[in-house]
Amino acid sequence: xxxxxxxxxxxxxxxxxxxxxxxxxxxxxxxxxxxxxxxxxxxxxxxxxxxxxxxxxxxxxxxxxxxxxxxxxxxxxxxxxxxxxxxxxxxxxxxxxxxxxxxxxxxxxxxxxxxxxxxxxxxxxxxxxxxxxxxxxxxxxxxxxxxxxxxxxxxxxxxxxxxxxxxxxxxxxxxxxxxxxxxxxxxxxxxxxxxxxxxxxxxxxxxxxxxxxxxxxxxxxxxxxxxxxxxxxxxxxxxxxxxxxxxxxxxxxxxxxxx
Numbered sequence: 001x002x003x004x005x006x007x008x009x010x011x012x013x014x015x016x017x018x019x020x021x022x023x024x025x026x027x028x029x030x031x032x033x034x035x036x037x038x039x040x041x042x043x044x045x046x047x048x049x050x051x052x053x054x055x056x057x058x059x060x061x062x063x064x065x066x067x068x069x070x071x072x073x074x075x076x077x078x079x080x081x082x083x084x085x086x087x088x089x090x091x092x093x094x095x096x097x098x099x100x101x102x103x104x105x106x107x108x109x110x111x112x113x114x115x116x117x118x119x120x121x122x123x124x125x126x127x128x129x130x131x132x133x134x135x136x137x138x139x140x141x142x143x144x145x146x147x148x149x150x151x152x153x154x155x156x157x158x159x160x161x162x163x164x165x166x167x168x169x170x171x172x173x174x175x176x177x178x179x180x181x182x183x184x185x186x187x188x189x190x191x192x193x194x195x196x197x198x199x200x201x202x203x204x205x206x207x208x209x210x211x212x213x214x215x216x217x218x219x220x221x222x223x224x225x226x227x228x229x230x231x232x233x234x235x236x237x238x239x240x241x242x243x244x245x246x247x248x249x250x251x252x253x254x255x256x257x258x259x
Contacts, residue, residue, distance in 0.1 A: 002018060003018040003026075003028070011029075012029050013030050014028050020039070021038070021040055023041065033051065034047065034051045035049070036048070036049040038061075039061075044061040044062075045061060046061055046063055047061050053070055053072075054071075054072050066082065066092035074092075075093075076094045078092050085104055097113060097121070098111060098112050098113040099111070103123075106124075107119075107124050107125045108123055108125050116133075116134045116135055116136045117134075118134070118137060120132065128146065128154070128155060130144070131143070131144040139156040139157075140152075140157045140158045141157065141158050142156050148165050161185075161186060162174075162175055162177045163175070167187075171183075171189045179198070180196075180200035180201060181201075182201065184196065192220035193206065193209055193218075195208035203221075204220060205220055205221070205222050206220050
């Protein structure tokens with residue numbers, strides 16, 4: 001009978017017991033993968049009655065999971081391990097830029113392929129001077145370098161009067177568009193004689209020159225009327241006598257010429 005260790009003609013096997021799962025079933029039938037009997041004793045994890053892969057139980061009666069080297073329908077890849085950064089992720093998905101897993105070849109991976117958010121669509125860190133204008137990072141321009149005075153500053157902002165960077169076309173730049181503080185609203189040095197009245201620089205006037213005697217001095221101070229000299233009575237008398245003497249001499253010369 002089955003289980004007596006003697007294989008009868010009607011038996012495929014007889015291992016001396018009537019226990020299934022050890023290669024010979026409890027009815028003395030040889031146990032094999034796909035016989036619908038899970039035989040843990042011979043290393044089976046499952047047995048769905050077929051030798052087909054991709055149905056949850058593999059053709060070798062092993063549970064189909066990510067990392068078993070068998071690519072299931074739900075898997076994009078399966079390289080036989082659960083390691084990232086080798087082309088196939090630990091969840092058996094193709095490793096690509098935008099999958100939120102930073103590969104060795106990637107500088108970043110933020111889970112998308114959008115530019116302007118710190119990580120480019122090619123998974124490269126976005127920085128000022130990479131030729132990509134990243135409005136999300138506050139860039140107004142990006143000309144591919146960190147040089148000032150070329151229209152786009154070293155911090156990727158448009159270069160304009162009042163940005164605190166003196167451009168070649170500017171004489172000064174104090175970070176504002178205010179006059180009367182030494183640097184004008186058009187980034188030109190303010191000075192006495194520039195026709196701009198700079199009260200903040202203690203100017204009383206500015207007539208566009210540094211000439212005295214025209215109402216506004218070379219120091220941009222208002223010039224008062226020319227003072228009239230005062231004379232004492234004695235001095236006036238002397239002046240009158242001198243003038244009379246000059247006049248008398250002139251009359252005498254005329255008379256001599258007429259004789």
